[in-house]
Amino acid sequence: MKFPSWRALLPLAAALLAAPLAASAEDIQAQPPPFTEGIFPCSQCHDKAGDPAPRQLAFHDEIQGGFKHGAPDRWCLECHDNGKRDFLHLINGKKVPFTESYQLCGQCHGDKYRDWKVGVHGKRIGMWNGKKTYFLCVNCHNPHNPRFKALKPEPPPIPPQEQGR
Numbered sequence: 576m577k578f579p580s581w582r583a584l585l586p587l588a589a590a591l592l593a594a595p596l597a598a599s600a601e602d603i604q605a606q607p608p609p610f611t612e613g614i615f616p617c618s619q620c621h622d623k624a625g626d627p628a629p630r631q632l633a634f635h636d637e638i639q640g641g642f643k644h645g646a647p648d649r650w651c652l653e654c655h656d657n658g659k660r661d662f663l664h665l666i667n668g669k670k671v672p673f674t675e676s677y678q679l680c681g682q683c684h685g686d687k688y689r690d691w692k693v694g695v696h697g698k699r700i701g702m703w704n705g706k707k708t709y710f711l712c713v714n715c716h717n718p719h720n721p722r723f724k725a726l727k728p729e730p731p732p733i734p735p736q737e738q739g740r
């Protein structure tokens with residue numbers, strides 16, 4: 576097989592170098608992760624790696640019982656790091672803090688991740704030409720059962736004629 580010359584590969588190399596600059600994860604300001612009070616840091620209980628084998632857990636029953644996200648045989652440690660439980664991890668092993676969980680979601684939902692970054696999917700607040708705060712995917716989607724369910728609605732506004740009745 577004949578390899579292309581290194582000159583022919585230059586445009587590709589340039590594109591690869593430029594890509595992360597377009598919207599690097601570090602530029603994204605997001606809302607805090609919606610943890611249940613008292614559950615984080617996870618390392619209060621998980622101070623070392625646990626048994627990696629899928630099994631019936633003696634804790635987190637609501638999560639395991641209600642788990643519904645893709646393949647039925649998917650296991651917790653595909654997303655949660657075993658040795659460093661206060662982190663998530665990507666398929667390549669890179670640890671990701673919970674504040675950047677969109678990187679995890681983006682591995683499999685690349686189209687939604689791209690839309691989210693440019694503000695087409697999800698929600699962001701702030702200046703149109705300045706700093707923006709994004710809602711994390713998990714502010715809207717439960718990572719363990721992500722199919723969209725209506726958010727808790729705000730109470731409806733009271734029409735003026737009903738006020739003070």
Ligand code: HEC
Nearest residue numbers: 608609610611614635638639642650651653654676713718
């Ligand atoms: C698809 C990736 C994924 C899988 C698989 C997954 N999790 Fe999670 N989990 C997350 C993410 C992301 C969060 C952070 C959500 C948040 O900020 O509240 C989370 C949060 C949690 C929390 C904190 C929940 C809370 O109440 O705040 C616990 C506990 C947890 N996971 C346990 C598990 C267990 C046990 C399993 C396996 C039965 C599992 N997870 C499978 C992605 C995953």
Ligand code: HEC
Nearest residue numbers: 614615616617619620625626631632633634651652655660
């Ligand atoms: C109050 C203690 C406690 C806290 C806090 C806690 N866990 Fe757990 N976790 C447990 C117990 C107990 C088990 C079950 C172990 C078993 O059944 O073998 C477990 C099991 C798990 C498992 C299954 C894999 C394994 O190692 O057994 C995952 C994943 C997990 N926890 C994630 C989390 C995450 C993520 C957090 C923080 C967001 C968290 N846990 C916080 C006590 C805790």
Ligand code: HEC
Nearest residue numbers: 644645646676679680682683684712713716718721722723
């Ligand atoms: C390892 C791959 C993988 C990762 C990581 C992952 N997902 Fe999924 N997700 C899937 C698969 C597979 C399905 C089920 C197939 C489908 O419905 O499209 C799914 C389904 C969904 C759905 C429901 C789609 C529908 O049609 O209603 C949502 C929403 C979702 N995921 C959001 C997330 C969020 C948020 C995260 C990050 C916390 C995440 N996913 C991480 C693979 C993944």
Ligand code: HEC
Nearest residue numbers: 677680681684687688691696697698710711712714715723
């Ligand atoms: C502000 C709330 C919000 C945020 C943030 C958000 N989503 Fe969604 N998402 C929704 C709603 C509402 C729907 C269902 C309506 C729709 O399809 O637009 C949805 C639908 C989806 C679906 C299923 C769509 C389909 O075509 O069936 C996936 C997958 C998904 N979101 C992934 C993500 C990922 C990944 C992120 C983060 C990068 C994210 N979402 C951020 C609200 C949100």
